[in-house]
Amino acid sequence: MTKLQKLQDLLAPIVEALEFQCWGIEFLSQGRHSVLRIYIEHEDGITVDDCELVSRQLSAVLDVEDPVSGEYTLEVSSPGMDRPLFTLDQFSAFIGQNAKIKLRAPIEERRHFQGLIRGIEEDDVVIQVDNYEYLLPFELIEKANIVPNFD
Structure with missing residues (x-):
């Protein structure tokens, strides 16, 4: 199982419990400046408050489970108009x-x-x-x- 699949299995249920769709996950390994980016979707759109809510919940789980070694930045975002395709x-x-x-x-x-x-x-x-x-x-x-x- 890949690192992304493990992250998907860990984080998607949390996103979905908050009544959002987990559109996809990217992990950009860039040495000390790695980024874990979670894209969320909702039929009513995504607000900054939605991203903040999901980010807080995911941060708590990531701190306990510690699935990513080293330092990284967590970003929660809407897929946007130029949305990435994952499936x-x-x-x-x-x-x-x-x-x-x-x-x-x-x-x-x-x-x-x-x-x-x-x-x-x-x-x-x-x-x-x-x-x-x-x-x-x-x-x-x-x-x-x-x-x-x-x-």
């Missing part, structure tokens, strides 16, 4: 939207893709870049974000 279900919910995707390893000699999410085929994300469709294996996706449309 195949999230990709599926945003079919027809544009996304930027970075892979852990290259496919067809490239790691960066920006285009229209066309669908999901088994464990692959289908993205259309210009007039070509790529099947990107979900397990190779390092980072993915929706590209906001301001039209």
Whole structure:
């Protein structure tokens, strides 16, 4: 089990008990300046007070359980307009939207893709870049974000 999965298993139930959805978790290991970022979602939107409430609850659990060694900053945030995508279900919910995707390893000699999410085929994300469709294996996706449309 990965560190992120352990954090998800520990923290998501707390977020959900507070009646929010745990959209996703990022851990950015940057030496002494690491960041644990928790994205929360709610059908009525997210306020600063919501983030503060969730942050206090998570801090208490993190202090007791101590799942992350060393110093880090805890951030609780809304996914925002350029929301990161963490699961195949999230990709599926945003079919027809544009996304930027970075892979852990290259496919067809490239790691960066920006285009229209066309669908999901088994464990692959289908993205259309210009007039070509790529099947990107979900397990190779390092980072993915929706590209906001301001039209």
